[in-house]
Amino acid sequence: MSEKNKSDMLRAPFKLEYDYERSTGPIIGKFFEGLSNQQILGTKNGDNVYVPAAEFDPITYEHLSEFVELPETGTVKSFTWIDQPRKHHLINKPFAFALIQIDGATSSILHMITNCNESDIEVGSRVKVSWSEEKTETIKDISHFELINE
Amino acid sequence: MKDIYIIAYAQNPILADAKAANEVELIMPVVHEVFRQTGLSQKDIDFTCSGSCDYLQGAAFAFVEGLSAIQTNPPIKESHVEMDAAWALYECMLKISSGDTESALIYGFGRSSPGNLDSIISLQTDPYYLSPLWVDRISYAALQANTLLQHGTISHDEMYDAIVESMEFAKSNPNALVSNAPSKEEYVAEQKLSTPLNKFDVAPVSDGASAMIICTKDFAKNLNLDHVKINQVCHNIESSNIGTRDLSTSTSLLDLSTKLNLTNLSVDIAELHSQYSHEIVFLKKLLGLDNTSVNASGGPLSGNVMMAAGLDCIGKTYEYLKSKDVTNGLAHATSGPCLQQNMLLHMERVK
Amino acid sequence: MSEEKKDHFISPISLDYNYTAGAATTRFLKKVSEGKIVGQKCPKCTAVYVPPRGSCPRCGVATEEEVELVDKGSVESFTIVHIPIPGNPIVPPYVCAMIRLEGANISFLHLIQEIDLKDIRIGMRVEAVWKDKSEWDTTLENIKWFKPSGGDDIDPSEYRFKGPE
Numbered sequence: 166m167s168e169k170n171k172s173d174m175l176r177a178p179f180k181l182e183y184d185y186e187r188s189t190g191p192i193i194g195k196f197f198e199g200l201s202n203q204q205i206l207g208t209k210n211g212d213n214v215y216v217p218a219a220e221f222d223p224i225t226y227e228h229l230s231e232f233v234e235l236p237e238t239g240t241v242k243s244f245t246w247i248d249q250p251r252k253h254h255l256i257n258k259p260f261a262f263a264l265i266q267i268d269g270a271t272s273s274i275l276h277m278i279t280n281c282n283e284s285d286i287e288v289g290s291r292v293k294v295s296w297s298e299e300k301t302e303t304i305k306d307i308s309h310f311e312l313i314n315e
Numbered sequence: 316m317k318d319i320y321i322i323a324y325a326q327n328p329i330l331a332d333a334k335a336a337n338e339v340e341l342i343m344p345v346v347h348e349v350f351r352q353t354g355l356s357q358k359d360i361d362f363t364c365s366g367s368c369d370y371l372q373g374a375a376f377a378f379v380e381g382l383s384a385i386q387t388n389p390p391i392k393e394s395h396v397e398m399d400a401a402w403a404l405y406e407c408m409l410k411i412s413s414g415d416t417e418s419a420l421i422y423g424f425g426r427s428s429p430g431n432l433d434s435i436i437s438l439q440t441d442p443y444y445l446s447p448l449w450v451d452r453i454s455y456a457a458l459q460a461n462t463l464l465q466h467g468t469i470s471h472d473e474m475y476d477a478i479v480e481s482m483e484f485a486k487s488n489p490n491a492l493v494s495n496a497p498s499k500e501e502y503v504a505e506q507k508l509s510t511p512l513n514k515f516d517v518a519p520v521s522d523g524a525s526a527m528i529i530c531t532k533d534f535a536k537n538l539n540l541d542h543v544k545i546n547q548v549c550h551n552i553e554s555s556n557i558g559t560r561d562l563s564t565s566t567s568l569l570d571l572s573t574k575l576n577l578t579n580l581s582v583d584i585a586e587l588h589s590q591y592s593h594e595i596v597f598l599k600k601l602l603g604l605d606n607t608s609v610n611a612s613g614g615p616l617s618g619n620v621m622m623a624a625g626l627d628c629i630g631k632t633y634e635y636l637k638s639k640d641v642t643n644g645l646a647h648a649t650s651g652p653c654l655q656q657n658m659l660l661h662m663e664r665v666k
Numbered sequence: 667m668s669e670e671k672k673d674h675f676i677s678p679i680s681l682d683y684n685y686t687a688g689a690a691t692t693r694f695l696k697k698v699s700e701g702k703i704v705g706q707k708c709p710k711c712t713a714v715y716v717p718p719r720g721s722c723p724r725c726g727v728a729t730e731e732e733v734e735l736v737d738k739g740s741v742e743s744f745t746i747v748h749i750p751i752p753g754n755p756i757v758p759p760y761v762c763a764m765i766r767l768e769g770a771n772i773s774f775l776h777l778i779q780e781i782d783l784k785d786i787r788i789g790m791r792v793e794a795v796w797k798d799k800s801e802w803d804t805t806l807e808n809i810k811w812f813k814p815s816g817g818d819d820i821d822p823s824e825y826r827f828k829g830p831e
Contacts, residue, residue: 174334174689177684181682182678183679185676186677194672194673219556243465244461245512247508251451251508253434264558272556275445275458288461337720339719343721372685373681380719383721384726
């Protein structure tokens with residue numbers, strides 16, 4: 166095929182949209198319900214506490230059902246700074262995706278940090294939940310995290 | 316497990332945008348090429364399995380359309396994985412091991428150009444806690460890169476050197492999509508996408524297809540193509556709950572390298588499915604490949620066809636073992652964020 | 667669980683694509699924009715495909731030779747749609763049919779109109795009703811629908827592929 170033919174190739178923009186309905190179940194459902202009440206709940210297995218709430222222990226595979234309430238503060242374990250947000254990102258100003266260990270938890274939650282400069286964040290930085298005004302009983306009830314001084 | 320041999324492999328030149336090609340037009344040339352290499356036809360093949368992801372090009376059931384590229388009359392035994400074709404190869408190996416088939420055709424294809432790859436890949440993550448936040452693939456990788464930098468496992472200089480080395484290798488790979496390395500100044504000045512990664516650290520969005528034929532020892536011997544044997548293969552996956560994983564290492568790959576007894580193997584060449592510069596540095600160290608020629612094809616940084624790139628690592632290892640006077644090859648395929656799922660193959664040139 | 671308790675959420679996925687038709691379909695649609703229907707013929711088994719995908723799935727080979735077809739054919743199969751489909755402007759009941767053009771070895775889906783629903787049957791001869799030429803574009807929608815063209819029905823056994831002469 167000639168180069169000319171290649172450039173003549175027909176193209177059409179098209180949008181693929183689905184509204185998936187996700188069942189939450191007793192563990193994730195309770196975690197989301199907690200978020201809508203501005204509560205951070207974790208599931209507990211011995212010394213391990215998982216936030217966001219895990220249905221199964223990712224190490225021992227045991228079914229988890231014991232909940233504990235934790236504070237809305239935590240520590241940055243890792244982060245990546247995005248100076249220019251890209252398509253689909255929920256925050257349209259500079260922000261970080263970060264793994265945050267909520268105080269009292271043994272796992273991390275992946276969420277966003279904003280309203281700060283890149284140079285302000287480091288591993289070990291202390292952060293606090295900033296709640297969404299409108300609650301939807303989803304992970305987005307946490308709008309993002311913000312740095313705190315302690 | 317039965318002895319399984321790779322007897323053919325073909326890859327299309329990797330393109331940034333395969334405008335002209337629908338699924339069929341991408342797959343047909345590589346399938347015809349592996350048949351040409353072996354003198355076989357579809358009728359000689361007992362089982363066919365492909366790997367692809369319909370979300371990439373946004374065409375539902377594109378893998379069914381892809382079947383038009385191969386001869387399906389009389390009807391064939393066929394399967395498909397919504398994964399990299401390395402896992403299609405694995406299914407074929409199981410099929411051969413079970414004694415059900417003697418030979419298998421594998422193909423993988425992907426067109427990432429029509430959609431937004433970064434967003435699409437985020438849909439493979441947890442739909443409750445992760446995908447609603449649209450964490451893109453580069454940001455996931457960046458979280459691991461930062462963890463590795465923080466732990467002192469890797470350095471920025473090593474990441475840059477890995478890019479330069481990959482691009483140098485890519486210059487002798489006719490199928491490579493990119494083969495130009497930035498200068499150190501350009502690299503440092505480049506806008507970060509998600510710190511610490513800029514566009515040079517990330518494998519390019521690519522379109523393409525690859526195919527392979529594997530078979531039993533007897534089948535290969537009859538064709539006088541019994542040169543490269545898959546000695547061992549193993550794969551495993553870590554939790555999809557990323558907050559419970561230790562990103563400073565890879566428990567998955569450490570487990571696999573123990574299973575392969577990698578420390579006692581003198582690996583001559585390795586092709587790693589490393590889609591980011593830091594992954595090259597990290598995997599070389601983790602797998603102890605200091606004295607091994609790694610990603611001599613240029614690796615995924617020189618072209619990374621989603622759903623075929625893992626199979627390409629296996630195929631490139633096969634090509635080197637076949638043509639060079641070396642014995643042991645290691646191939647790696649991965650899937651999921653931060654090397655969540657991995658496959659390692661030990662391949663051997665049989666004298 | 668009490669009634670107020672939410673046990674699910676809606677997770678909207680929206681993705682934008684720039685779809686490529688591919689070489690074979692592009693050639694086909696460009697001919698359609700000129701009011702012509704051009705299929706492709708398999709060099710091995712001689713089957714004629716319309717619309718073409720660039721290959722013969724029977725033989726696994728590329729189809730290069732182009733064959734111009736008439737816009738007349740027959741109904742290989744059909745269904746009468748009674749259910750309104752969201753986003754579809756056509757008012758039920760209407761006929762969706764697999765149309766086999768004369769000289770083609772596969773059929774494609776299109777509408778049949780200008781017909782009493784009780785008359786529709788397999789083997790019935792139909793012809794294309796084109797939109798006004800000024801509205802033609804690179805789409806099979808240039809054909810508004812097919813309508814009965816009269817003449818003797820096709821014997822359904824004729825639809826079976828008989829291979830090269």
